[in-house]
Amino acid sequence: MANLDLYRSKRDFSRTREPKGAAKRRSRAEQAGGAFVVHKHAARRLHYDLRLEHGGVLWSWAVTRGPSLDPAEKRLAVHVEDHPLEYGGFEGTIPEGEYGAGSVIIWDEGKWIPEGNPAGGMEKGHLAFTLEGHKLGGRWKLVRLKSRRGEKRDNWLLIKVDDDFARDDEDILKTAPDSVVSGKSVEEVGDDPAGDVWSTDEKPAKGRKPRGTKSSTARSKVSGRPAKIEAEPLPRFVEPCLATLEDKPPAGEHWLHEVKFDGYRLQARISGGKVRLHTRTGLDWTDRFRDQIAAAFAALPCDTALIDGEVVALGKDGISSFSALQAALSDGEATDLVFYAFDLLHLDGEDLRAEPLLARKERLEELLQATKPDAALRYSEHFVEPGQTMLRHACRMGLEGVISKRVDAPYRSGRGRDWIKSKCTQRQEFVIAGYVPCKASRNQLGSLVLGYHEGGELKPAGRVGTGFTRKSAANLKRRLDAIAAETAPFEGAAGRERGIVWVKPELVAEIAFGSWTASKTLRHSAFLGLREDKPADEVIEEKPVKAAASRTRSAAKLMPPRASRRETTVTLSNPDKPLWPDIGFTKQNLLDYYASVWERMAPFVVERPLSLLRAPDGIGGQVFFQKHAGAGLHKSVSRMKDKDGEELLFIRDFDGLAALVQLGTVEIHLWNAKVDAVETPDQVIFDLDPDKGVPMERVRAAALTVRARLDELGFASFLKTSGGKGFHVVMPLKPKAGWDEIKAFARGFAKAMEQAQPKLYTATLSKQARKGRIFVDYLRNGRGATAIAPYSTRARPGAPVAMPVAWARLGQLAPDAFKAGTIGAGESEDEAWRGFFELARTLTGRRDAE
Incomplete structure (x- = not known):
């Protein structure tokens, strides 16, 4: 079936008023892009439907978890039947018993612009395009997954391209969950007795539910699968x-x-x-x-x-x-x-x-x-x-x-190539203390007995029996026989083992291994070769260097004296690792910087849910975002679950901050609430984000405008450089109002600025709306959204810092004026945010009303 045939075959239009769709208006070759819509659809399971206009229809994908602005998130998107263009404007309810039963809202809409020939991209299984919507913007990709034998679904991946519209510090599905048309949530649409219903039934009178809104079949607790569908038997066991x-x-x-x-x-x-x-x-x-x-x-x-x-x-x-x-x-x-x-x-x-x-x-x-x-x-x-x-x-x-x-x-039982394992190996020199002859022939080498020096003694390190060829094993055995010894070089029980040919501890072998066991023997070891250049008496166990290593010259000049360093129980691995290679600013330098500002930083970062931008190999390498705990997270980083069961990370003290540094954290982003009152924010943040080419004078003027408008409303406000392109204006609050009320206030404030001076400001995220304007970003005030922490470094050349500053200094500063290497050496802002929390007011009880 082509075009809308499959769509029509799934619906009984004598029972539903869903549109049949008009005749195809344009051929695919004539169209390049058009409208797009994302429906949020609370059907059997909540999902999102991405629809792209092409050739008089809407190409459609069901995205189970919805689109993500984070390029690191790949979302499964199942290609479904084409839908008519009229379908893109629907918001309402499909009654129970009809195909796709459930409530629907227009979560986002706008324009899509394909790269190249979209029809060709569909055939090849790779669509690249730009979205210009209210919530979604920038470049995206849809990539078809390889079909498997017997598979009926056409599976794709929806991926955000890393550009100016990418955001890894907020879940847009949570911070902007409602309709861009009506402002309603999908639950409100489903509960509205007078709302649109795609059914031949008459609309119910006010206060009555549409016919069929109650499910006629029981559903399981999680899967949502109707009980009347015959269940498949649960196997006793499946081969893994x-x-x-x-x-x-x-x-x-x-x-x-x-x-x-x-x-x-x-x-x-x-x-x-x-x-x-x-x-x-x-x-x-x-x-x-x-x-x-x-x-x-x-x-x-x-x-x-x-x-x-x-x-x-x-x-x-x-x-x-x-x-x-x-x-x-x-x-x-x-x-x-x-x-x-x-x-x-x-x-x-x-x-x-x-x-x-x-x-x-x-x-x-x-x-x-x-x-x-x-x-x-x-x-x-x-x-x-x-x-x-x-x-x-x-x-x-x-x-x-x-x-x-x-x-x-x-999921395929047995060993295959759908799953690939890659093991960690370490390399180190060990002294050869003896060997075990091969059981099949005493003339052949079975395994080597290894050791290392500690405290003046040779300690056993276990055996290695792989990594040899027949020829190399024979050569090595001849060399060992030439230095055979009558006694073991080990003390205690290790020296009394039987079946070992002991040798003088003179030869050094390089060994690759997976890890040390608790009893200090090697696991998954392999022989790599002899080291002729290293004396046996210098072989010791190699351990990570403690955090007292020397620094690179370029960074050492910039750092504050060691007297300002705050003590921590956290040990840095690789303290000399440059996190900002352009200036040689290392992991140890970063810890020293945070120690110098901790007293000022602590009131604004402790016990707040946080998200981390990590760059373990430096900002020039792979950079990724982390919101939840992973293996190896230090105990000083605390965890909690919110009312939705979402895991939140936070720190309580400097040890927690040091643990973030150990992870290679180059940016710290925070919620606008504390963990003990996580549903009631204690500040509002306006991020002034200028379009490329907007003069800095206009950005400074925008900050002053925000300050003046807040003052008229009775609120105090404080200034912070972002370390990037703009400034943050931060308004302290008493934690009384909830997230929805706070975000509504911030959105209304940004919209008022846009309406007052539409040529200067915009409250819309899309790139097109930003042209020549300053985006008054209010989205940082939604539940789960974050903003850069005061005093946090940024993953930009030179290690700039998001610095609290006095309003009087606005005219002298650029948003990236402060660098981590100079803070504490005469450029601190000790008094800038003094009295921040004392000036907090409730959202409804402002200064003039209290």
């Missing part, structure tokens, strides 16, 4: 999908990456209120884990499920430890273990194995959304940054490695 080992992670848009846990693979089966835990070979290990993990699964809001994951024992550093897990199981103390769930195979009678991985993970995250961050059952987060970058981060944190998975792959 296994990863193939490769030397590096795969690259490309079709992959996501997860932490490789160092634990036991388990499959959790939930049925009839009972939970069973099976190993990868199908053995029932439920009793080995007592009731802790099973109870966490039993509490999930589902009737039946099959969940794949791994059980681990976490150390104090948050890293999984296999030796600790074995000890816990052998001692019968398996009470502090954690199950990380990473796949969902079956849910409430629905077999999900044929679904793409991304769809399965979305369902799994939804199922686990109410679990606490410190619970025994946790969702395994994934990352879409390049796999090689992810592996480097994992290795630095002491993790075992990375599992890379195809986002479009179904």
Whole structure:
């Protein structure tokens, strides 16, 4: 079927008033772009429908989790039937019992501009385009995923391109959830008895519900699957999908990456209120884990499920430890273990194995959304940054490695290439203390016995039995036989082992290995070769350098004296790593800078939900955004869950800030509320964002205009440089009003500025609206939105800082005037925000009314 045939075949137009659609108005070759609309559709499951006008119809995709402004977020988009153009203007309710039953709002609308020939892009499976809407702007991509045998759905990925419209510090779905046409929420539209209904029934009288609004069939707790649909039987056990080992992670848009846990693979089966835990070979290990993990699964809001994951024992550093897990199981103390769930195979009678991985993970995250961050059952987060970058981060944190998975792959039992594992390896020199002959022939080399020096003694480090060729092993054995010794170089029990040919500790081998065990022996080791250039008596265990390392010359000139440094219990790894390579500004320099401003910074950052922009390899490398806790997060970074079950991170003291530095955090973004009153903001922020080419004098004048208008309303305001292109005007509040009221005030304020001087200001996000104007960004005041923290550095050349400043200095300053390397050396702003919280007023009780 072509055009609207499939759309029409799914609907009975004698029962619904949905438009049939007019005859095709233009051929595809004649059209390049047109209107776009995003419908928010509360059907069986809430989702968003992206529709692009082309050839007289609306190309349509169902985006389960909705579009994201974060380029690091890939959203699954299922290509569905074309819809008529008239469909783009509908906002109302489709009654129960009809196709797509549920309420619909126009979440966004505007214009789309394709790059190249859109029809050709559809055929090739790669559409690149620009959106000019109220909420969505800039460049986007739709990329078709490779179809699998027997797969009926046409799966794509919706990806935001990293440009001026990209935002990784807010979830636009949460900060701007309502209709751009009516201003209503999707719930309000569904509850409106007088609202539009696409049905042949007459509109009900005021106060009456439309016919059929109550569901006639029961639905399961999470899946939303109608109970009358015949459920598929829950398997007792499914052979797990296994990863193939490769030397590096795969690259490309079709992959996501997860932490490789160092634990036991388990499959959790939930049925009839009972939970069973099976190993990868199908053995029932439920009793080995007592009731802790099973109870966490039993509490999930589902009737039946099959969940794949791994059980681990976490150390104090948050890293999984296999030796600790074995000890816990052998001692019968398996009470502090954690199950990380990473796949969902079956849910409430629905077999999900044929679904793409991304769809399965979305369902799994939804199922686990109410679990606490410190619970025994946790969702395994994934990352879409390049796999090689992810592996480097994992290795630095002491993790075992990375599992890379195809986002479009179904769940296939057995070992395949849909999942790829890449392990971390370390390299170090070790002294050869002896060797074990091959069991098949004493004339051949089986393994090497290794050691290292500590405290004047040679300590055992375990054995290595791989990495040799037959020829290299024979040559090495001859060299070792020439230096054979009658006694062991080790003291104690290690020197009394049998079956070892001991040698003089003279030769040094370079060894690659995965990690150290708790008993200080090597895991996953491999022989790389002999080191002829290093004396054996200099071989010691290599450990990370403590945070007292020397600094680079260029940065040392800029830093405040060490006397201003605040002490912390957090140890920096790689303190000499340049985070701003252009000026040689290192991780240690960043910690020193924050120590010099901490007393001024603390009142504005402690105990506020935060989001992090991290650049572990420096701002010239991969930069990514983090909102939730990950493996290895220091205990000084606190966590909590809000009323929606969303995990929030915050810090309480300088140790928390130091822990953020250790992560390579180059920007700290904060909510406008504190964690103890997270639903009532205590400030409003107006971000003045000028279009390219707008003179700085106009930006300064805009800041003064905001200040004057707020003063007329009875509010005090304070000035902050953004460290970027504009200024922030910050208004302190007493935490009384809720987010909706605060955002409505900020939006109304920005709109009033736009209406008063439309040639100077705009309150619209789109690039077209900004031309030659200053965007009065009020979106920073929505729930979950963030703004750059006072005194935080920015990921820009020179390490600029978002600095609180006095209004009197506005005419002298550029938004990026302050640099982290000079703060504390005569350019501080100690008095700028004095009295900030004392001048707070309620939104309704302003200064003139109190």
